[in-house]
Amino acid sequence: xxxxxxxxxxxxxxxxxxxxxxxxxxxxxxxCWRDTGFIGGLVCDRCGTPLPGEDEGRAEYCDDCLTxxxxxxRGRAAILYRDKGRQMVLALKHGDRLDLVRPMAGWLANCVxxxxxxxxxxxxxxxHWTRLLRxxxxxxxxxxxxxxxxxxxxxxxxxxxxxxKTDSQEGKDRDTRFRNLQxxxxxxxxxxxxxxxxxxxxxxxVMTSGATFAAAADACLAAGAxxxxxxxxxxxxKDA
Numbered sequence: 193x194x195x196x197x198x199x200x201x202x203x204x205x206x207x208x209x210x211x212x213x214x215x216x217x218x219x220x221x222x223x224c225w226r227d228t229g230f231i232g233g234l235v236c237d238r239c240g241t242p243l244p245g246e247d248e249g250r251a252e253y254c255d256d257c258l259t260x261x262x263x264x265x266r267g268r269a270a271i272l273y274r275d276k277g278r279q280m281v282l283a284l285k286h287g288d289r290l291d292l293v294r295p296m297a298g299w300l301a302n303c304v305x306x307x308x309x310x311x312x313x314x315x316x317x318x319x320h321w322t323r324l325l326r327x328x329x330x331x332x333x334x335x336x337x338x339x340x341x342x343x344x345x346x347x348x349x350x351x352x353x354x355x356x357k358t359d360s361q362e363g364k365d366r367d368t369r370f371r372n373l374q375x376x377x378x379x380x381x382x383x384x385x386x387x388x389x390x391x392x393x394x395x396x397x398v399m400t401s402g403a404t405f406a407a408a409a410d411a412c413l414a415a416g417a418x419x420x421x422x423x424x425x426x427x428x429x430k431d432a
Contacts, residue, residue, distance in 0.1 A: 229272035240269035269427030297338035315351035336395035369403035379415030388416040399424035
């Protein structure tokens, strides 16, 4: 018996959410899988929110993306920010559950494939240094690194920086969220050459209004990126 088989006997695979026995490492049990809210079917091609109807192979857009100017081109999200999905996002963000990064990167890889392009540069939404010091890690950077490795794409964890500390977005309306992020994110001055002429894929843990992605996309384009797409682990969806 090999070491891996022996370890599986002593420490059998457990659900990444509830700890129940599962067949594969880093998987979810049937109950948690059902309650996680994976996004599939027809989605908005720009922000990834679920849409009613059938996917007929053409780009469709939600009401917000039809009325709000988005500086990025395409977007996707892996899960809905509710129920088990929300619990796991918060566990990663505030509960030091770094073991969740591996399965979450797999979910991101599955949903992002329709918008991947060759030579894409993957980068996370940055944290301000004071928040990074308090939290000790940037969950979006952990996800973007794991995703880049899984897809075999270039990764730049410090492509962007938070130029100023911003208030929490929680509880703010859409307009206030956009004002709060205005001018807060910039391209790292030493990383401009890496994004010049490239298609950048920005990664964040949660997308609500899109204000953070918009600020980051504007920063990339201002620094010379040719295109920007976005990918969120979880999407806050109005009618889901």
